Amino acid sequence: MKIAFTTSGETLDVALDSRFGRAPKFLVYDLDADTFEVIDNEENLNAAQGAGIQAAETVARSGAGALVTGHCGPKAFRVLSAAGVKVYNTDAITVAAALDAFRAGTLKSAESADVEGHWV
Amino acid sequence: MIIAVASGKGGTGKTTVAVNLARMLGSHVQLLDCDVEEPNDHLFLKGSMREEEIVTTPIPQVDESLCDACGECSRFCQYHAIVSLKTKPLVFPEMCHGCGGCAKVCPKKAIREVPHRIGMVETAQANNITLVQGHLDVGAAMAPPLIRAVKARLQPACRDASFPGAGRNGVPAILDAPAGTSCPVITTIKGADAVVLVTEPTPFGLHDLKLAVNMVRELWIPFGVVVNRVGIGDDRVHAFCRQEGIPILLEIPDDRRIAEAYSRGELIVDALPEYRAYFERLGEALLERTSTDLHDASGVATPNASTFQR
Known part of the structure; x- marks a missing residue:
């Protein structure tokens, strides 16, 4: 299974970005192979609207079955749910710490968005 | 003028x-x-409202019985107002610019446009x-x-x-x-x-x-x-x-x-x-x-x- 983490860097020791839609990158970790790839989310950083939806599409297309991030809004959550991607909220400092927490089973899968959309 | x-x-x-x-x-x-x-x-x-009219924009409505989740609508929409990831499409009305493109590109004719309220136009005389x-x-x-x-x-x-x-x-x-x-x-x-x-x-x-x-x-x-x-x-x-x-x-x-x-x-x-x-x-x-x-x-x-x- 693959897990996507929000981040601004290319390695596991970099900070976990608490934003989902406007995180600069996604680190997609393959639990079975113990390898990862980094996907760019730059074009969404400056999107006027719809960053969450687009980011959710990107994560779903990466093949990830789970997303570990700080916060996730309602539109992104709807897309991720439809695509079967489970969402885990954490305040872990680094991607590595978030990965450890996920492996240890201390993260709980979210049942809804944990923040409001940027309008509505 | x-x-x-x-x-x-x-x-x-x-x-x-x-x-x-x-x-x-x-x-x-x-x-x-x-x-x-x-x-x-x-x-x-100082004048009272004489007339109010509801204003709508067209948004897509998907007939899921016709949709085969091909994702054409989702690929077409630049505003991410309709999203399909090998799934029946999700519609986000507030993102929609009302262009009708999704309905046009749908090979199954599963999408039709329906009105979505965005506000009112009010008229008054003062x-x-x-x-x-x-x-x-x-x-x-x-x-x-x-x-x-x-x-x-x-x-x-x-x-x-x-x-x-x-x-x-x-x-x-x-x-x-x-x-x-x-x-x-x-x-x-x-x-x-x-x-x-x-x-x-x-x-x-x-x-x-x-x-x-x-x-x-x-x-x-x-x-x-x-x-x-x-x-x-x-x-x-x-x-x-x-x-x-x-x-x-x-x-x-x-x-x-x-x-x-x-x-x-x-x-x-x-x-x-x-x-x-x-x-x-x-x-x-x-x-x-x-x-x-x-x-x-x-x-x-x-x-x-x-x-x-x-």
Whole structure:
């Protein structure tokens, strides 16, 4: 299974970005192979609207079955749910710490968005 | 004649200029409040709403029994208003620009367009002014379709000099634009015969005036400037207008009594009669003179210039 983490860097020791839609990158970790790839989310950083939806599409297309991030809004959550991607909220400092927490089973899968959309 | 009142910076006095100008512009004036996210012209006009109409935009509705989750709609939509990830599509109405593309590209004809409410257009009569205002619903994100619905109420008489009581440029219509230079502003001022850019003589006012000037030049609409609260700030707005050959149509002094009247929801021309002449002059500058008094982008006659030379 693959897990996507929000981040601004290319390695596991970099900070976990608490934003989902406007995180600069996604680190997609393959639990079975113990390898990862980094996907760019730059074009969404400056999107006027719809960053969450687009980011959710990107994560779903990466093949990830789970997303570990700080916060996730309602539109992104709807897309991720439809695509079967489970969402885990954490305040872990680094991607590595978030990965450890996920492996240890201390993260709980979210049942809804944990923040409001940027309008509505 | 259609006059748009716009500004780069917010809070420079667009509403003040629009409502007071409307009051002084003759026996029949249409005032269209296109600042649909926060329409406030009505606060200064004592009249009750006569008519309300709901405005909708078309959004996709998916017949899931026909959809095979091919994802064509999702790939087509640049606004992520319809999303399909090997799943039945999800629709996000507030993202939708109503282009209808998803319905057209759907191979299964599973998508049809249905109306989605975004706001209201309200009409009121207050003395000589017919007020039309757009009122965007809370949560609706797209102002331009509602602004277009407001502008659809422009009377044909605004271009018809033969209308009883009309001046030689037709019955005046004033468009009160939102602040800034983005899509809602462009939607408002497009098609206007003249634009009044309201600014204040401050560095911030000047900075945003320059943006607004560039916008109006891009649209080839004759324009002039109203400087509000003259006496504060510095003289750089005046210097800029002089240097660019942009006419200053009116200067409103920084008068505390104007702010007081405004805060009570009163028109300046009613509360402080000595200012009536100011707005009469502005009206004359816009209606009676020819286009040469308004600035056009490059000294070349603009497509709208003929309106002034009739």
